[in-house]
Amino acid sequence: MEAYDAIITRRSTRKYSEVMPDRELIEKVITAGRYAPSGHNNQTTHFLVFTNKSILAELTEIVKQEFAEMEITEDMYISMKNAVNASKKGVFVFHYNAPVLIVTANQKGYGNAVADSACALENMMIMANSLDLGSCWINQLHWLDENPRIRAFLYKYGLKEEETITAGLVLGYAADGMPDRNALERKGNPVTWVE
Ligand SMILES: Cc1cc2nc3c(=O)[nH]c(=O)nc-3n(C[C@H](O)[C@H](O)[C@H](O)COP(=O)(O)O)c2cc1C
Numbered sequence: 001m002e003a004y005d006a007i008i009t010r011r012s013t014r015k016y017s018e019v020m021p022d023r024e025l026i027e028k029v030i031t032a033g034r035y036a037p038s039g040h041n042n043q044t045t046h047f048l049v050f051t052n053k054s055i056l057a058e059l060t061e062i063v064k065q066e067f068a069e070m071e072i073t074e075d076m077y078i079s080m081k082n083a084v085n086a087s088k089k090g091v092f093v094f095h096y097n098a099p100v101l102i103v104t105a106n107q108k109g110y111g112n113a114v115a116d117s118a119c120a121l122e123n124m125m126i127m128a129n130s131l132d133l134g135s136c137w138i139n140q141l142h143w144l145d146e147n148p149r150i151r152a153f154l155y156k157y158g159l160k161e162e163e164t165i166t167a168g169l170v171l172g173y174a175a176d177g178m179p180d181r182n183a184l185e186r187k188g189n190p191v192t193w194v195e
Contacts (some may be wrong), residue, residue: 009181013134032127036119039112098170105163117166134179138168
């Protein structure tokens with residue numbers, strides 16, 4: 001698939017098949033993330049790759065419990081309100097049961113931490129689409145970056161104390177087979193040409 005097509009047809013997938021993509025495909029996606037640009041060529045984005053079902057189930061349970069404990073406040077971002085509400089009802093699965101979760105982390109206090117990770121995530125999402133894999137940005141672990149239970153859990157699997165959780169990505173085959181490739185109409189993202 002041409003780069004332009006892979007970019008234009010990329011969509012977020014939120015229903016996944018249980019089938020684990022071949023390791024070679026997962027590694028291609030991670031490599032695409034690792035080859036993203038970084039501020040001052042810092043290359044400090046750390047990719048934590050989870051493919052173990054029971055570890056993912058344990059993490060899902062902790063995320064649900066921690067959101068269920070939160071009080072909804074007026075200033076809360078709508079997606080976070082939804083996560084809290086669903087968790088209080090006991091039905092929140094933050095990773096949509098995708099077989100692969102890639103958590104990105106970066107150095108605490110590094111000004112380009114989230115920007116670098118965003119470049120990596122976009123590269124990974126485009127690569128996934130070109131390989132007929134679905135993907136979706138997953139922000140819940142970023143929101144819970146300072147949550148002691150989440151941090152303690154991730155320390156067991158490679159997160160370093162000096163790192164901040166910047167984002168997450170789920171990956172896998174779409175439940176329907178192929179990812180949805182119908183681009184959403186662009187009503188925003190205006191362009192101003194100055195000639
Ligand atoms: C910074 C950022 C955070 C996002 N967080 C989430 C998330 O936590 N869960 C989710 O399902 N989608 C998340 N998304 C995906 C967006 O909802 C999605 O890209 C948007 O609705 C447009 O749909 P499309 O990706 O299918 O084009 C996020 C996207 C970005 C760029």
